[in-house]
Amino acid sequence: MEFQETDFPGLFVIRPKVHGDRRGFFLESWSRREFAAHGVDVDFVQDNHARSLKAGVLRGLHFQTPPAAQAKLVRVTRGAVYDVVVDLRVGSPTYGRWHAETLSDENFLQMFVPAGFAHAYVTLCDEVEFQYKVDAFYAPGSDSGIIWNDPDLAITWPVENPVLSDKDLKLQRFRDFVSPFSFDPR
Numbered sequence: 632m633e634f635q636e637t638d639f640p641g642l643f644v645i646r647p648k649v650h651g652d653r654r655g656f657f658l659e660s661w662s663r664r665e666f667a668a669h670g671v672d673v674d675f676v677q678d679n680h681a682r683s684l685k686a687g688v689l690r691g692l693h694f695q696t697p698p699a700a701q702a703k704l705v706r707v708t709r710g711a712v713y714d715v716v717v718d719l720r721v722g723s724p725t726y727g728r729w730h731a732e733t734l735s736d737e738n739f740l741q742m743f744v745p746a747g748f749a750h751a752y753v754t755l756c757d758e759v760e761f762q763y764k765v766d767a768f769y770a771p772g773s774d775s776g777i778i779w780n781d782p783d784l785a786i787t788w789p790v791e792n793p794v795l796s797d798k799d800l801k802l803q804r805f806r807d808f809v810s811p812f813s814f815d816p817r
């Protein structure tokens with residue numbers, strides 16, 4: 632497993648070691664020991680799996696608010712997505728900035744997203760399987776988000792007219808959002 636910390640404190644891109652042979656491949660998709668060795672001590676409690684049928688499905692920008700805030704370890708097991716996170720941690724040097732990675736079943740990349748980020752992705756092909764671990768249980772009352780095309784965040788998306796859920800069409804703007812997250816510089 633290779634860990635690359637981004638410019639965003641605590642946000643890592645992870646490249647698992649892929650052991651290929653004539654049968655296919657084997658990889659470790661999560662290892663508490665490897666994460667601890669890179670200073671990430673996380674206690675995952677729930678695994679999620681979403682299928683998107685078509686290219687251009689956009690889910691996000693989502694987060695749960697404290698005390699149900701979630702760190703996420705995200706990956707794609709079929710197809711490809713453009714995965715975007717936004718730093719919502721007040722006091723963070725990257726507060727209000729976004730970061731994107733293409734995650735696919737060919738590059739095997741994963742992203743570790745600490746609590747205090749909004750998260751979204753758009754599918755780049757049909758039939759995408761997206762899987763992720765979270766360290767706090769689903770809490771519908773703490774579910775929140777920011778509109779995907781927020782003009783102040785100015786995220787560059789690879790699609791113009793994505794398919795969104797009814798919920799995601801009505802999300803708030805970043806400028807109306809009072810962040811409950813604070814940056815812990817440890």
Ligand SMILES: Cc1cn([C@H]2C[C@H](O)[C@@H](COP(=O)(O)OP(=O)(O)O[C@H]3O[C@@H](C)C(=O)[C@@H](O)[C@H]3O)O2)c(=O)[nH]c1=O
Binds near residue numbers: 691693694
């Ligand atoms: C997130 C979640 C949803 N659900 C239910 C609620 C709803 O009926 C159905 C679909 O929920 P959503 O529309 O919120 O699913 P989705 O839009 O895929 O939400 C996800 O988007 C990505 C970008 C994230 O980062 C995730 O944390 C999560 O917010 O699944 C759970 O039962 N458990 C969960 O953990």
